[in-house]
Amino acid sequence: MFWEKELECMAREDLEQLQLERLQSTLYRVGTHVPFYRQKFNELKVDYEAITSLDELRRLPFTTKQDLRNNYPYGLFAVPLRDVVRVHSSSGTTGMATVVGYTRNDIRTWSNLAARILCSAGVTADDVIQIAFGYGLFTGGFGLHYGAERLGASVIPISSGNTKRQIQIMQDFKTTALVCTPSYALKIADVMMEMGINPNGLSLRYGLFGAEPWSEAMRREINERLGIIATDNYGLSEVMGPGVAGECLECNGLHLNEDHFLVEILHPATLEPVPPGEVGELVITTLTKEAFPVIRYRTRDLARFLPGDCPCGRTLKRISRIMGRSDDMLIIKGVNVFPTQFESVLFEIEGTQPHYRIIVERERNEDKVTVMVEAVESIFFDEMKKQRALVETIQRRLASELGISVEVKLVEEKTLERFDGKGSRVIDKREF
Amino acid sequence: MLRIRNLESGYGRLRVLKNISMHVNPGEIVTIIGANGAGKTTLLSTIAGLIRATSGEIRFQGQELTRLAASKIPRQGCVMVPEGRQVFASMTVEENLLLGGHCLGRAGRRDLSALLERQYGLFPILRDRRSQFAGTLSGGEQQMLAMARALMSRPSLLMMDEPSTGLAPLIVRDIFQIIVRLRQEGNTVLLVEQNAKAALGIADRGYVLETGKVILQGSSEDLLANKDVQRAYLGREKIE
Numbered sequence: 001m002f003w004e005k006e007l008e009c010m011a012r013e014d015l016e017q018l019q020l021e022r023l024q025s026t027l028y029r030v031g032t033h034v035p036f037y038r039q040k041f042n043e044l045k046v047d048y049e050a051i052t053s054l055d056e057l058r059r060l061p062f063t064t065k066q067d068l069r070n071n072y073p074y075g076l077f078a079v080p081l082r083d084v085v086r087v088h089s090s091s092g093t094t095g096m097a098t099v100v101g102y103t104r105n106d107i108r109t110w111s112n113l114a115a116r117i118l119c120s121a122g123v124t125a126d127d128v129i130q131i132a133f134g135y136g137l138f139t140g141g142f143g144l145h146y147g148a149e150r151l152g153a154s155v156i157p158i159s160s161g162n163t164k165r166q167i168q169i170m171q172d173f174k175t176t177a178l179v180c181t182p183s184y185a186l187k188i189a190d191v192m193m194e195m196g197i198n199p200n201g202l203s204l205r206y207g208l209f210g211a212e213p214w215s216e217a218m219r220r221e222i223n224e225r226l227g228i229i230a231t232d233n234y235g236l237s238e239v240m241g242p243g244v245a246g247e248c249l250e251c252n253g254l255h256l257n258e259d260h261f262l263v264e265i266l267h268p269a270t271l272e273p274v275p276p277g278e279v280g281e282l283v284i285t286t287l288t289k290e291a292f293p294v295i296r297y298r299t300r301d302l303a304r305f306l307p308g309d310c311p312c313g314r315t316l317k318r319i320s321r322i323m324g325r326s327d328d329m330l331i332i333k334g335v336n337v338f339p340t341q342f343e344s345v346l347f348e349i350e351g352t353q354p355h356y357r358i359i360v361e362r363e364r365n366e367d368k369v370t371v372m373v374e375a376v377e378s379i380f381f382d383e384m385k386k387q388r389a390l391v392e393t394i395q396r397r398l399a400s401e402l403g404i405s406v407e408v409k410l411v412e413e414k415t416l417e418r419f420d421g422k423g424s425r426v427i428d429k430r431e432f
Numbered sequence: 433m434l435r436i437r438n439l440e441s442g443y444g445r446l447r448v449l450k451n452i453s454m455h456v457n458p459g460e461i462v463t464i465i466g467a468n469g470a471g472k473t474t475l476l477s478t479i480a481g482l483i484r485a486t487s488g489e490i491r492f493q494g495q496e497l498t499r500l501a502a503s504k505i506p507r508q509g510c511v512m513v514p515e516g517r518q519v520f521a522s523m524t525v526e527e528n529l530l531l532g533g534h535c536l537g538r539a540g541r542r543d544l545s546a547l548l549e550r551q552y553g554l555f556p557i558l559r560d561r562r563s564q565f566a567g568t569l570s571g572g573e574q575q576m577l578a579m580a581r582a583l584m585s586r587p588s589l590l591m592m593d594e595p596s597t598g599l600a601p602l603i604v605r606d607i608f609q610i611i612v613r614l615r616q617e618g619n620t621v622l623l624v625e626q627n628a629k630a631a632l633g634i635a636d637r638g639y640v641l642e643t644g645k646v647i648l649q650g651s652s653e654d655l656l657a658n659k660d661v662q663r664a665y666l667g668r669e670k671i672e
Contacts, residue, residue, distance in 0.1 A: 014455075017435055021453045021649055028647045049451055049645065052438040083659040105650075105657050288650070290658065 001249075003119035003151070004112075007259050008314045015315070018259055020054055022287035027051055027060075030293050033078040036071055037061075037295060057262060057285065062271070062296045068098040068238060077101050079291050089137040090237045100139075100237055101291040107146065109288055110240055113257050114147020117246030120255065120314070121231040122206045123177050125152030130170060132180035132188075133211065134160045139241030140211050144179050147243065153177070160184065163191045170202060177206040182214040182222060182230070183419050186354060189225040190418075199227045208233055210242060213322045213340050217347030219251070221354060232321050238297055239284050245319060253306040253318035260288045263319070264296070265305055268326040279304045281326045282319070300326045302338070328426065330360060332367045335404050339426050342371060345397045351376050351390050355416045362430040370407040371398070377413050433458045433620055434479070434510070434589060439488035441478040448474040450644045452488070456589065456622055461615050463623040463631040463652070465665055466641035472624045473515060475641070476593050479622075480512045481505045493588065506535045509588035515597060517574040519581070521567030525558055528566050528577055532584030540586075551580035554610065572603035579610065583619075590614065591622045596630060608634050628665035632656050640665070 002008055010018075027048040030037040040061040041048045051059070067076070074081060084101040102110065123129060129148045133140035141159060148155045156173055158166060160180065166188060169175065178185065185207055192199055207222060207230040214232070222230045233246035234254050244261055245254035256263050265280040266273055274280035282299045286292075302325065306318040324338035331337070339358060346352050353374035361368045373394065379387055387410060394408045434456040442448040448471045456462045466472050477483045479490055481502035490497040492510050500508070520528055529551055533544050552559035555576045561569060566577055575595055582590055592611070596604040604627070611621055612634050625631035632638055632652040640648040640661060648658060655661050 017437070017453070017455050020437065021455070021646065024451060024453055025646050025648055028645050032647075052451065079659065103659065105654050108654070108657070 001119050001122065001124065002314075003116040008116070008120075008255070008316055010259070010315055012315065015258060016054060019262055019287060022259075023054065023057070023262060023285065024051060026285070026287055026289075026293050027295075029078055030295060034076055034293075036067065036076055054262070057264070057296070058273075060285075060295055062283070062298050063294050064298050065098065065238070065300070069096045072096065073099040074101070076294075077291055078289075078293050079103055084291050086142075088139050088142070088237050088241065097137075098238060103290040106240075106290050106292075109260065110143060110243055111146035111150040113240070113243035113260060114143050115150040116147075116257065117233050117243055118144070118147050118151050118153070118177075118208065120246055120248040120312070121208050121233070122229060122249050123148070123151060123153055123208070127153045127176045127206070128156065128174055128203070129153045129177040129179060130156045130158055130166070130173070130175040132158055132160050132166055132178065132184060139235070139237040143235065143241035143243060144208070148179075163188055164195065167192055167195060167197060170204065171197070174203040176203050177208065178204060178226075178228070179208045181211045181419075182209040182218055183212065185209055185222050185226065185230070186218070187418050189222070199225065202227075204228050207231070208246070210234055213324050215321075215340055215344040215347060217344050218354060221347060234301075234319075234322060236299055236301070239286060239294060239299070240289065244284070248310065248312040248314060250310055250312050252310065253320055255310070255314050255316040255318055258316050261285065262287060263317075265303065265319075268300075268302075268329075274304070277304055277307055279320075279323055302326055302329070330358075330426065330428065332360060332369055332402075333404050335402065337402050337404065341401055342398065345401050346371075346373055346394070349390075349394055349397065351379055352394070353413055355418070356425060357416055358426045360426070360428045360430055367430065368407065369404065370409060372409045372411050372416065374413050374416055375410040379410070380412060433493060434622065435489075435491045436479070437489050437491075439475075439478065439485055439490060441474060441483055441485045441488075443474075443483070447486070448644050449478065452641075452644075452646055454639050454646060454649070456620060458588075458620050459615065459618060460637065461611065461621045461623060461635045463625055463635035463638040464641055465625055465628040465631055465638055465655075465661075467664070468626070469643075470641040471644040472626075472641055473593055474644075476512060476591050476622070476624055479510065479591065506585055506587070509586075510591065511582045511585055511587035511589070512591040513578045513582045513593065513595065515593040517571075517578045519566040519569070519574050519577050521565065523566055524563050525566055525569070525577055526562045528581050529558075529584050532581035535585050544584075547584050547586070551583060554583070554613070555580050571599050572606065575599065575603075575607055576610070579607075583614075587619075589620045589622060591624075593624045594626060595623070596625060596627045604630060628661065629656075 031048040044061050046059050083103050085104050086102040088100050090098045131145050135141035207228045210233040219230050231247040235242035235244040245256045247254050262285040264283040266283050268281040279302055282301045284297050286294050302323045303319040324340050329336055346356055355374045357372040359370040391408045398406050436454050439452040464472050478485050485498045595607050632655055635652045638652055638655045639646050
């Protein structure tokens with residue numbers, strides 16, 4: 001299913017022409033209208049009017065979250081405020097909030113790209129789509145809401161929380177597609193079980209999940225437990241919101257909407273491009289944003305480009321699912337470790353629940369990692385031997401995946417806090 | 433069909449076009465809008481080879497145009513309708529049209545009468561005036577003649593420079609309707625216009641030129657909704 005086939009299946013050469021045209025005029029606009037960029041270009045002695053190829057993007061300055069904060073609230077807008085029809089703000093979970101604005105055209109582009117993502121994930125005008133993302137300043141709810149309306153689907157703007165009501169409505173309104181975070185999808189599955197509702201009796205067919213990193217194992221679990229096809233999608237408010245990239249029904253990585261975003265993958269420390277196929281930080285330049293264009297925004301999100309063509313026919317490049325955040329990256333005993341690596345191991349082990357915490361401490365100048373994992377209830381009634389065997393299996397698997405040894409503690413089901421929105425599963429107690 | 437990258441061009445030491453990149457796909461009407469002196473005519477003249485590019489590339493159906501003589505370019509299928517019509521006043525309408533077919537090869541020349549018929553079908557008024565001197569035609573009729581003359585060479589791309597200049601609004605509407613009809617018949621049009629509203633009304637996409645640079649591009653719908661375009665080229669802010 002294509003929303004804009006001629007754009008999604010463009011020849012590489014045509015796409016690059018379009019990207020260059022859009023990059024050049026974006027640079028003219030930020031160079032004339034945004035003092036921050038004009039100053040940065042001057043400092044770096046970059047003639048922004050003389051960029052003649054996409055490779056020259058590398059001469060341009062980066063934009064960081066701190067730059068956004070320094071220019072709080074409207075400093076980076078490229079249009080006067082009266083042209084702005086919507087303002088969103090990032091959650092501010094990792095510090096001071098940042099503000100982004102949209103012109104009428106920006107909202108249209110955004111709706112269109114969200115529709116493109118929904119369409120490639122199987123949603124059509126005939127679907128009833130339940131949007132269990134938070135509405136409000138967070139871009140997740142509104143972004144996909146507008147996209148779903150653009151597509152012509154029937155939208156239930158239920159927002160997040162009140163899981164029992166979510167399930168009730170899912171049953172009564174015959175929801176066919178669910179939009180939320182992957183961890184919330186699992187929570188819904190949990191509560192359904194508690195309520196004694198069989199997901200097979202529901203009309204649910206598709207799920208679009210995003211806003212937090214998840215794993216392939218988690219996808220399998222969601223697919224199985226809810227009886228749906230779960231796809232991943234990606235976006236961030238600083239760049240636009242949901243609609244930057246999304247999976248098609250091949251479920252083999254997220255197609256980047258390259259006609260609107262120029263994406264680089266760089267090593268987070270050296271800021272040089274990583275070798276093809278290796279993991280690095282996504283750095284994004286917007287090509288069509290009017291109110292809030294960003295040049296080389298450092299997302300801190302880690303992913304890699306996937307090689308090869310997708311059988312779906314889209315020519316848009318694919319990235320892997322987000323493997324974590326460069327600032328979530330834990331350096332334990334000098335080894336780079338991502339929380340998602342723990343997740344994928346835990347998911348594959350029988351007898352554990354997909355809920356865990358990672359606690360990092362420093363004892364006598366040495367890093368110590370403890371993983372708390374929920375185990376199925378039955379194991380606690382069983383003999384100690386079984387418990388010990390499970391702990392050992394987890395330890396062995398984690399050691400081989402991560403290259404470091406970890407402590408494992410089993411806890412009873414439902415003792416770890418659940419998350420409605422984005423979860424934070426790492427507790428780093430080290431002081432540096 | 434037409435792909436321009438990083439084009440720079442000007443007159444003598446005056447650099448008018450700065451780093452222009454744009455493209456036209458087959459079957460599209462693409463418009464270039466901008467104020468007086470933005471470089472619109474310079475851009476068309478550079479594509480047509482009347483002005484030499486100082487750097488950059490112009491590829492037309494895979495062929496590099498920047499090194500071709502202006503006289504060779506119509507034969508590639510890229511024909512310009514100049515601003516102010518520039519019909520040959522002391523020749524008849526039909527003579528003007530036949531001149532338009534000059535670049536057709538020997539084989540093509542056999543079709544001249546069929547081509548004439550086609551133009552007369554598209555612009556019936558020219559049939560009535562076929563033996564009149566072109567100089568005696570009204571402004572609108574001269575514009576039609578200039579378009580028909582360009583179409584005589586069966587171009588793949590028709591470039592039009594300010595077709596609305598000096599014409600009454602009703603005539604402008606007729607001319608623009610003809611441009612739409614040309615697209616329906618499979619032609620590709622690159623339209624330079626100061627009348628941004630009319631041009632965006634019929635075009636698929638547009639580029640906004642300001643002091644020799646493309647500051648904005650997109651679908652006509654997006655450009656019409658853009659506040660900068662509304663303020664600068666549509667004369668007023670749309671009240672909503």
